[in-house]
Amino acid sequence: MANISFYSVDDHAAQALTLLREKLTGHSIWQWPDIGCAADELDYAICWQPPKDFFDRADNLKSILSMAAGVDHLLQHPGLPQGIPLIRLCDAGMGHKIAEYVHYGVLRAHRNFDQYQRYQQARNWCPQPDIDAADYRVGVMGFGVIGKVVANHLHNAGYQVSAWKRSPPDDTHPYAVFSGDHSEFLASLEVLVCVLPLTAQTKNIVDKNLLAQLPAQAHFINVGRGSQVVEEDLLQALDNGQLQSALLDVCSQEPLPQDHRFWTHPGVSITPHVAGPTQLHLSVTQIAQSIKAMEAGQPAQGLRGAVNISAGY
Numbered sequence: 154m155a156n157i158s159f160y161s162v163d164d165h166a167a168q169a170l171t172l173l174r175e176k177l178t179g180h181s182i183w184q185w186p187d188i189g190c191a192a193d194e195l196d197y198a199i200c201w202q203p204p205k206d207f208f209d210r211a212d213n214l215k216s217i218l219s220m221a222a223g224v225d226h227l228l229q230h231p232g233l234p235q236g237i238p239l240i241r242l243c244d245a246g247m248g249h250k251i252a253e254y255v256h257y258g259v260l261r262a263h264r265n266f267d268q269y270q271r272y273q274q275a276r277n278w279c280p281q282p283d284i285d286a287a288d289y290r291v292g293v294m295g296f297g298v299i300g301k302v303v304a305n306h307l308h309n310a311g312y313q314v315s316a317w318k319r320s321p322p323d324d325t326h327p328y329a330v331f332s333g334d335h336s337e338f339l340a341s342l343e344v345l346v347c348v349l350p351l352t353a354q355t356k357n358i359v360d361k362n363l364l365a366q367l368p369a370q371a372h373f374i375n376v377g378r379g380s381q382v383v384e385e386d387l388l389q390a391l392d393n394g395q396l397q398s399a400l401l402d403v404c405s406q407e408p409l410p411q412d413h414r415f416w417t418h419p420g421v422s423i424t425p426h427v428a429g430p431t432q433l434h435l436s437v438t439q440i441a442q443s444i445k446a447m448e449a450g451q452p453a454q455g456l457r458g459a460v461n462i463s464a465g466y
């Protein structure tokens with residue numbers, strides 16, 4: 154029988170706990186801080202944005218399971234015990250949700266909906282040139298589990314998709330996948346979509362130099378992490394016409410501070426980190442499967458979702 158602590162800032166934490174207990178019968182699962190054993194008797198920790206003291210004295214954890222696809226909330230945690238395997242969610246229903254969100258943003262740009270809204274305010278009847286989806290270039294930056302779902306979704310919707318990933322792709326796709334230097338990838342895009350994980354390499358990656366490599370009047374959609382964007386550079390690119398719009402589901406500080414310019418900038422649309430809400434049943438099922446596999450003796454490192462800690466995802 155394993156001792157498991159659980160913590161989530163999510164509104165559905167109570168429901169997640171009930172589901173975890175259903176799927177992991179025979180194991181003890183406690184909602185932190187009400188732990189029914191000594192911290193050093195805990196075997197697993199399941200969490201999303203745990204507080205500073207969540208890992209205190211939990212020195213014998215076999216694994217830490219992220220209740221999210223991203224593990225930046227763990228890798229940046231000051232109390233994260235070193236040398237413990239981390240496991241993240243792999244899609245768990247989020248890919249489809251994020252693809253829907255991105256598709257909405259791409260359609261909004263492609264079919265000029267923001268433009269028509271402005272025309273409406275000016276009582277201006279002004280049809281814009283029609284562009285086939287096949288001629289509309291959308292680039293997906295970040296080509297992991299979720300980036301692939303997003304790119305495939307857009308490709309199936311008829312868009313001229315390309316993708317960029319850090320290391321060369323090891324599989325083939327019906328669209329171009331770039332790696333390494335991103336200038337060729339960026340040079341012809343109408344819409345740039347960021348689906349990257351937050352790592353030391355991707356922090357501030359969307360800065361004025363990157364944005365300047367896009368064609369003028371491009372659109373930007375961020376469903377990755379806010380800290381990948383230099384927010385001042387993004388605002389400047391919107392102000393000088395390098396970018397036409399930014400649809401941001403994530404910001405470097407969440408909730409977005411009341412006085413932030415993103416709230417009122419005419420080129421920015423904000424949503425409160427809702428592009429890929431955790432799908433409870435699928436997430437809990439995946440976490441329960443991982444714990445059962447480890448309890449059956451499988452090494453954490455070989456499991457789906459095992460995190461490469463030095464790569465940061």
Ligand code: GLV
Nearest residue numbers: 220221222223224
């Ligand atoms: C949400 O942002 C996640 O990482 O799952």
